[in-house]
Amino acid sequence: MVNIVIRTEDLNIYYGKRKILEDVNVDIYENSISAVIGPSGTGKSSFLRSLNRLNDLIPGARVTGKVYYRGRNIYEDDVNVYLLRTRIGMVFQRPTIFPMSIYENVAFGLRINNVKDEDLIYKRVKEALIKAALWDEVKDRLDDGAYNLSTGQQQRLCLARTLAIEPDVLLLDEPTSYLDPKSTKKIEDVLLKLKERYTIVIVTHSLNQAKRIADYVLVFMPDEDNVGRLIEYGPSTQVLQNPVDPKTREYVEGLIG
């Protein structure tokens, strides 16, 4: 039996009066990588943000329906959103580096979560950097400014920052779209290793990336009113090689070219 970590039920997302995503019903399985694919503007990023209530921070954004995280609807009033976001962490498309040292960039998440024990912080920072496959490259210059790192390294640093707070689920929004193939491969290798212990949801515009790393694929597509819909989801080989929906087939074949 595979455990369901996240389940959405009739999830709708609005910005102001405009509905941008309609009736998403999907299960995200434990220790797997789920890739979210589809054309630009179909609500992939909005969907990802709805899974740890980051949409709460966007003026005008509204979510209806249910998102269960390990059996509990995260949109209930008494949910501790800060705690939720330590369980479900997020990495964005552009590396979000702070003007601090490499070390402090990773320690940041721990400090804002009130971890005070410096030995524990060091231990967690080191472990996170090792998991993000960055430790060997930075261990001798932890006090250097993080801006000196390459974009690929910065992205792994962001991943390390998220890992340092020991989340359960990782949400990644096109984490490699600004990276060269070599840096991309590093991140993909890290994700393949991480899925043994984490549940990962990644938005990608690269079908090849989905093929290389995804266990499951979710396809978002606009309907005739230009509202995003989850038109197909399932095991990645089935969705990418033998899609049921003709629109998925067209999209997949179009991307292959």
Ligand SMILES: Nc1ncnc2c1ncn2[C@@H]1O[C@H](COP(=O)(O)OP(=O)(O)OP(=O)(O)O)[C@@H](O)[C@H]1O
């Ligand atoms: N803060 C916002 N305010 C108003 N509309 C928004 C906001 N964020 C996104 N939208 C709109 O919602 C729709 C979905 O956007 P979203 O960023 O989720 O799509 P996406 O699938 O991630 O696109 P891309 O592949 O380009 O990243 C788009 O029409 C977008 O213009």
Ligand SMILES: [Mg+2]
């Ligand atoms: Mg997006």
